[in-house]
Amino acid sequence: MIHRRVTHLLSILLLIWPATAPFAGVRHFGYVYEAVTSSPGSLDVENWVTWSHASNPQRVDEVDFRHEFEFGITENFQASLYAADWFYATEAEHSGFIYSDSALELIYNLTNPVVDPVGLSVYEEIRAGDRVFELESKLIAQKDLGPFILAYNLTLEAVWEGTGWQQRQGELQQAFGASYEISQRVSVGVEMLHEFEFPEWRDNERIRNFFIGPNVCLRHKNWFVTLTGLAQATNTPDEADFQLRTIFGIGF
């Protein structure tokens, strides 16, 4: 039902959007958000694929897919629709593709990463599916120093999962990324995630996860590809040991 409504909304938006909308911008990171928002009237489509691998036999490998439509609304404001988040999982009982949720993401830019001491943006995401509802708030900081882009995200997530969304979980996350522009078309860098998980909004289990790894971003004309690999530096058995994310974006 939710999936159908999102598809209808997306169809209407695409019909009324300018047919020759320019490119919305490049992601230099796979996991870390940048403070820069898309120019007004721009549109791009981003397809995400994330493969998560765990050595723990209790946990299966999973491939997650996301189809995102990103719209520049004003000079400082952009909106994105995640038309569908879905995944493929291999389990003992069954394997297959499963629809997870759809989401709306809003980003408002406050200061510029080039001329201001630090570029800041605020981010809000509302995600809903048959078995999950999530609110995610983020403060995004960025500084451009010559060919370097430094970005930091502080994120608070509130998640309701399961039948009737009865299981509650909170998560605080900080993420840092650094990217170096080798040429106009190529950047390389590093990203890290530090997560604090609070099942039922309690910290009894003291779950802390840390991931770190390299990234590369290739871009040309109206498309880009960003690839990030992250390895878990902590020892949380319920989390992936390794995850690889590719984002392919194209403007129309």
Add this chain to the structure above:
Amino acid sequence: MAATRTGRHPDIATLQQGRTLLIRRCIECHTLPPLWHYRIEDWPGIVDSMSHRASLKPAQREAIIAYILAVRSQQ
């Protein structure tokens, strides 16, 4: 002050608009190179080639070029 491509000298408002657009639109895709990195005569073509991707209208594109040429003329 350097003239624009049309031969007219840009006013302060145009130069301010050019600077604002340069530091906003261009960094959606890449970091900003030092303005002395390219030759003066190359800049109009560089900005032209990326203007659609950056959602620049013709007047905005000219404002960016005017700002870059004005800065370069001071160096």
